[in-house]
Amino acid sequence: MISAFGAGVLFGLGLWLSGMANPRKVLDFLDITGNWDPSLLLVMGGAVMVTLVAFRPLIRRRGLVFEKTRIDAPLILGAALFGIGWGIGGYCPGPALTALSNLTAEVFVFVAAMIGGGVFARIVSPRGTGA
Amino acid sequence: MDNFTPVSALAGGVLIGLASVWLLAANGRIAGVSGILHGLFAQPPGERVWRAAFIAGLIVAGVAWHLFVDVTPRQGFGLGWAALAGALVGFGTRVGGGCTSGHGVCGLGRLSVRSLVAVTVFMAAGMAATFVMRHVL
Numbered sequence: 001m002i003s004a005f006g007a008g009v010l011f012g013l014g015l016w017l018s019g020m021a022n023p024r025k026v027l028d029f030l031d032i033t034g035n036w037d038p039s040l041l042l043v044m045g046g047a048v049m050v051t052l053v054a055f056r057p058l059i060r061r062r063g064l065v066f067e068k069t070r071i072d073a074p075l076i077l078g079a080a081l082f083g084i085g086w087g088i089g090g091y092c093p094g095p096a097l098t099a100l101s102n103l104t105a106e107v108f109v110f111v112a113a114m115i116g117g118g119v120f121a122r123i124v125s126p127r128g129t130g131a
Numbered sequence: 132m133d134n135f136t137p138v139s140a141l142a143g144g145v146l147i148g149l150a151s152v153w154l155l156a157a158n159g160r161i162a163g164v165s166g167i168l169h170g171l172f173a174q175p176p177g178e179r180v181w182r183a184a185f186i187a188g189l190i191v192a193g194v195a196w197h198l199f200v201d202v203t204p205r206q207g208f209g210l211g212w213a214a215l216a217g218a219l220v221g222f223g224t225r226v227g228g229g230c231t232s233g234h235g236v237c238g239l240g241r242l243s244v245r246s247l248v249a250v251t252v253f254m255a256a257g258m259a260a261t262f263v264m265r266h267v268l
Contacts, residue, residue, distance in 0.1 A: 003157035004181040008188020009195075011150035011162060011232075016196040018143020019136060023205055028134055030254075030261035035133070039140035044235055046144025047151065051240025054152040059241060062159045066241075068228065071248050078227020079234070079249040082165075083256025085219025088212055088264055090205075092231040093224060094164035096217070097186055101193025102204035109210050110217035117221025118169040125226060 012098040018043040021099050023090025030087050074125070151236050154185065163233020164189070165224030227253075 012021075019025040019039055028037035086092050091099065091110055099107045151162035158181055160167075171182045196202065224230045227249055229238060234253075238246020 001180050001184045004154060004160070004184040005188040005191075007150045007154040007157070007162065008185035009192045010153065010188075011147055011164075011185075012189040012192025013196065014143045014146030014148075014150060015189075016143070016192065016200070017146060018140050020143065020147075021193070021196075023208075025134070027261050027265070030257045031265055032258055033262060034265060037134040037136075039134070039136045042137050042140040043144040043147070044231075044239075046141040047148035047236040048144075048239045050145055050148025051151055051236055052242075054148075055155065055237065055240040056242075058152070058155050062155075064159065066243065069243075069245055071245055074226045075228065075245060075249055076252055078223045078225065079252035080223070080256045081219050082223030082227055082230060083253030084260040085216045085221075085223060086231075086253065087257035087260025087262075089208075089216025089220070091216065091220065092164075093168055093220065094189060094230070094232055096220070097164065097168070098189040098193040098196075099204075100190050101197055102202065104204045104206075105210060106205065106208045106213040109213040110220075113214045113217025114221035115168065115172055117218040117223075118165070118225040119172055119221075120218075121222045121225035122169070122173060 011094065014047075015095050015098050018046075020092075021095045023095070023099075026090040026092075026095070027087075030090075147232070147236055148240075151232070151240070155237075161233060161237045163229050163237060165220075165230040166228070166233050169221075169225050223253075 015021045020043055029040040089110055096107060096110050154160050154162045167182045167185055171179055229249060234246040234249040
């Protein structure tokens with residue numbers, strides 16, 4: 001539990017340092033026809049550089065199995081809807097949660113709606129979703 | 132591209148990667164923030180403690196950041212748009228089984244084709260939605 005908290009703190013600091021917690025910066029990245037800001041490519045690149053090295057041996061050692069490998073309709077539909085919401089608001093889940101510390105109405109509304117959207121998805125499609 | 136901040140972006144990304152490795156090494160969990168959040172509200176409850184601890188960490192990181200850095204939060208973003216965006220993100224990540232962290236940072240890190248497809252789709256959809264928001268509406 002302490003390690004999960006610590007990982008959350010480190011993850012959150014990474015989001016702030018990188019600029020991901022700032023929705024304007026995220027939208028400047030997604031706005032490829034505007035004054036494009038490629039920074040977030042480096043955020044993803046830096047993070048994946050680390051996970052590429054460390055994940056495979058850790059997964060093997062822990063014996064974790066990822067059952068879902070199929071490219072199916074829920075994957076595509078869900079990713080598309082998530083992307084649209086991301087492109088409207090400029091928040092994905094991690095940045096939205098850490099940006100609660102801004103104490104602005106927009107981020108509280110966003111997070112409440114995000115939780116509601118997840119609960120609703122569970123109701124309409126109780127199986128086959130899960131992270 | 133005058134807004135390009137390569138050093139802080141890369142450094143922040145490395146921290147995010149290290150945090151994901153930490154959670155996997157210590158807890159055997161994938162740092163997919165949408166999955167961690169949705170699991171907190173799913174029935175049956177499952178293990179809620181580590182999920183709540185991780186999310187508390189995210190929020191504490193934000194509070195700590197505000198203590199040392201002058202943050203100017205966005206103003207004037209419509210709350211209707213915020214609600215629509217949040218609902219789509221919550222619904223979409225639940226159905227699609229992940230977000231920027233779960234499919235992006237962690238999925239790409241374990242070379243999952245499924246995650247690569249998801250990342251491609253949500254990046255493209257995000258770019259399309261931002262184009263409409265900024266240049267059409």
